[in-house]
Amino acid sequence: MSKIRNCKGYEHFYDPATNTGSIESKLKTMRYKLPIQEKAYKKRGPKRKSSGDSSSSMESDCTVDLRDNEGMQPIKEKIVWLQQIAPSPENIPLIHSAMDATFDYRRLDIQQDHPSISDILHKYPRFIDVGQGELILKEYYRLKPHANMLKDVGPKVLPPILKYAVEEKGFSDQYADENLAAIMALQIVLAPLNCKTEGKAIIEFLGAGNNIAEYAQNKSKELSQPFLVAVGRKYDPDQFVLILDHTPVPVGCDILLAFEKLFASFWVFNVHYYPKLTTFYNFFEVNCLDMKAKGAVHSLSAVM
Structure with a gap:
């Protein structure tokens, strides 16, 4: 009996073409x-x-x-x-x-x-x-066909966050991009997150010249959820890379588009946020998906 064309003989165990077996x-x-x-x-x-x-x-x-x-x-x-x-x-x-x-x-x-x-x-x-x-x-x-684009809502909701963080929380980091500054400030405003000590990242900074693929392969096991890497100078990065498991995905130099792809990845790949970051992401659920404000996000809305 002749072999079926293109059949290797082990497809009943595993067929790489269809990922079955x-x-x-x-x-x-x-x-x-x-x-x-x-x-x-x-x-x-x-x-x-x-x-x-x-x-x-x-x-x-x-x-x-x-x-x-x-x-x-x-x-x-x-x-x-x-x-x-x-x-x-x-x-x-x-x-x-x-x-x-x-x-x-x-x-x-x-x-x-x-x-x-x-x-x-x-x-x-x-x-x-x-x-x-x-x-x-x-x-x-x-x-999410009714989602609001971050490029549309970001310029409305992020500047008040940055202003509040500077005036009420003592935020003083001088980022060249105010949208990036506001996203970093939001992590302080919506405390207690304590992201660094918990090893749960939203944005990690990596100097220019580093091998992003190598970084993604060797990253800490604690950094298992999707997160962004800002490449270049810390306060004025040149580009952003989305890290999905051990795979780097370049997502451009616009922080709002890059962050929106990070936020979207949790829904696309059906992954929960880190518990410590639920409040942080709830801010974007409220403004991008019209979802209900919870806890600290609800309180923040009352003082903004």
Whole structure:
């Protein structure tokens, strides 16, 4: 009997083209059953609508059936194509189209199988190298179609934060970009965060000339949730890089766009914030997603 074309003979154990097989199935089951404290980072639970969230949950509206192997074949072929294609100006529109076509499958797959960020990036590597993280932001806006863009709300809500931090909290760091200064000041205003002593980062600073890929590979195990690295001079960085597990994703030199991609990554990759940073991110949930203000964010609104 002749071999099936392109078949290696071990696909029933693991097929790299479709990320399926008995071994992969067992690994997914093991990852799913791990106690939360043993996981590399916490995943979001099932999404529920709240009274403060005006956006709809796209994940609950998916109509694909992952068990329908025949019906899923065209989608799986697009996923394999996305894994194999190298981005170029000519095929960027095709990549966007393929990501759109696989959106429902991807969201249901993430919701049901709880893959790690690294697993998702392995399956959809174009999140990494297309348009400085633009596919992450695009996915986020499909999940949250009514979200307010940070570039629109930031100039309204961040200057009062910086002013309050300077006048009431003694914040004196002189960042060249006032938006970056305000984001750093917010960590002080919404104390107690104590981010550095807890090893839980929002923005880390790295001097120019450092190897970002090496830094991402060797970063502290405590830095397991998504965070930004500001590259260059501390108070006037040249660019920002989003760190997803051990993968660096360049996200440009505009702090508002870079930070929005960081914020979006928690929703796109279905990951919880660090508990110590929940209040900090709630500020952006309130202003970008019209969600309910909690605790210190509610109190801050009253004095601003």
